[in-house]
Amino acid sequence: MSAVRTVLGDVDPAGLGVCDAHDHLFFGSPRLPGQELRDVSAARAELVAFRAEGGGAVVQWTPYGMGRRAADLPPLSRETGVAVVAATGLHQAVHYDERVLEELRGPRLAELFVAELTAGIGTSGVRAGLIKVAGGFHALDAHARWTMRAAAEAHHATGAPIAVHLELGTGALDVLDLLCGECGVPPHRVVLGHLNRSPDSVTHLQAAASGCWLAFDGPSRAHHATDWRMPDAVRALAEAGYGDRLLLGGDTTTAAARSVDGGPGMPYLLRRVRPRLVAAVGAEAVERMMTVNPGRAFAVDWR
Template structure:
């Protein structure tokens, strides 16, 4: 029996996973939250400029982790992808409860899995046929609350029905092992169908190694926020994981969340050359090009 080659679901349709090029594995073209009043990313021209700059630096694909109800502007993603030449992967899913009005959560709480499946298989409402290619959920600070458990259960069900990967926001990089205990232990999701985001924000080498050994993908994404300076430790963390045999588990992203975030061009203009000096070009190429092919492919 001939097995079909793996594909990634972009906003312009499914593409072979080996055609992603250089991948920003975690970013946002559009996002809004009541926690960031006045700092919304909602300007189409600015999004287009970031994509053009990313493309000009050799970028091929951007994975937007903005989930349901947070201003992801699905209606603009296809045109932006076409105009820039950058492939875009959109997200379904749900963030932490604090990012939503209570009435919105009440309206979807009992049908989350159906919502996620519909957005992956049929399309995002108002998105002109754009379908999501991953499921974004979120943990809490060093633990999982009832909302996180609810959304992760729905994500696991949607994953089983669609093959889409589950991408997890870790609050300040914490709670990775609790997430894996729930998703992979209790709910039966294969560890290599889980991406753990923001691990650079909690440079705990033991946790990193345990998560990688379990088989999950590890996302090192976004420059440090003020008073949380961990950027200088990221090369050391990546090298330790690669030396331990986990080079194939690593991903990099820019995580643009406010207009003043350096963003996706910064990933290739500054982060990539610095990592190449510290880690070597071959390893950085693997992290940016080879690893995302497996991470984002639709696979049950």
């Protein structure tokens, strides 16, 4: 039976409620010094604010080595009533010390992903519910190919979905060629993130035709120039018959972006983005993108 693997256990996909399909409660990178998401009380406040707007679930895409704080996720989920899905996986090489990457060379990377999906993250006992990897700007470097092949191997062992950070929204077709073509991952097990950052309707339609999931996440301080084009991109896909392949998320990656610190944060997805999309494609379509689609995208017949 298919289930979404949350930090409190496997749940029926129909029980997720309104889902932020791509966000971060905890996140830390040397590329964002001083903006780390580390504070548990701030994470709790963000979930409470999201819940107050009608939110029911958050999929955290924070991968290995980026401050996931897995042990803190179950109590936060219980205290706020918001289901949380954790991730395994690996981001771009620039987010890690070379020593960390060297320790993961060879077969160990896929084994790590499988272990975190089945046994738990570290000693926390919290099992990941997806694998997060990343591409580069209009290309896949050796690191991206290594991590994606390991993700594919872990998918074949567990059934877990693979969520992909697309750098500035680019490289979608190269990712699909590698994961689905070379590595044999079914397209419906692949989620492409950040497509709002590159509002290329031709590429969007080609990617959607493969059967993968397309995630539109934001707003983002660093990529706000394309935020206003997201409703048009979503409308074009919905009108082409791909409304059942779309996901929406907030992607809060810095402390300044949290609503409790003066930014838009998770609640903004429901408070402002949702009504803007309702005006573009209608309430029924947006409801499906935020409830039915996430349940289908992240539900797995776990092995």
